[in-house]
Amino acid sequence: MLTVPPVSLPSAMLFVSAAALVDREGRVLVQQRPPGKPMETLWEFPGGKVEPGETPDVALARELAEELGIGVDPSKLVPATFASEALGERHLLLLLYTLREWAGVPEARHASALRWVVPGDLRRLEMPPADLPFIAILEALL
Numbered sequence: 088m089l090t091v092p093p094v095s096l097p098s099a100m101l102f103v104s105a106a107a108l109v110d111r112e113g114r115v116l117v118q119q120r121p122p123g124k125p126m127e128t129l130w131e132f133p134g135g136k137v138e139p140g141e142t143p144d145v146a147l148a149r150e151l152a153e154e155l156g157i158g159v160d161p162s163k164l165v166p167a168t169f170a171s172e173a174l175g176e177r178h179l180l181l182l183l184y185t186l187r188e189w190a191g192v193p194e195a196r197h198a199s200a201l202r203w204v205v206p207g208d209l210r211r212l213e214m215p216p217a218d219l220p221f222i223a224i225l226e227a228l229l
């Protein structure tokens with residue numbers, strides 16, 4: 088008989104969308120989380136929580152405007168992959184998109200710093216655990 092191991096259910100789901108902006112040399116943009124925030128100083132893809140009433144791509148265009156000061160057409164966001172994992176009491180569903188077209192020059196409005204890196208070099212940066220599988224996927228994709 089097939090038995091299913093017991094699972095502990097999360098108190099809430101956290102839906103987050105994030106973007107790997109890709110430049111003409113195939114580098115991606117990462118930003119450093121500022122001191123005082125959870126996971127401070129780790130490098131992550133710009134993005135944030137999907138608010139009630141938003142689709143993931145519309146939420147991401149809003150977050151990219153807030154965090155980087157760039158204009159993004161949600162239809163230019165291309166789904167790449169996702170991560171699904173426990174985050175404390177909650178469960179994180181992190182949707183990663185790639186983006187090759189935007190208006191303006193990204194600036195660090197929320198982050199401590201921005202950095203353009205080729206996907207292979209992401210391994211040298213400290214990233215949140217959910218992001219680690221993204222590195223090989225971006226290497227293969229870009």
Ligand SMILES: Nc1nc2c([nH]c(=O)n2[C@@H]2O[C@H](COP(=O)(O)OP(=O)(O)OP(=O)(O)O)[C@@H](O)[C@H]2O)c(=O)[nH]1
Pocket residue numbers: 103104105124125126130131132133134135136174179181215216217218
């Ligand atoms: N934007 C972004 N968030 C990520 C990544 N990886 C990852 O685990 N996360 C997690 O997803 C959540 C993102 O939500 P958020 O950016 O709105 O949250 P926050 O804690 O920075 O800010 P806030 O709660 O003040 O709005 C955080 O818990 C963050 O640690 C990533 O690559 N990009």
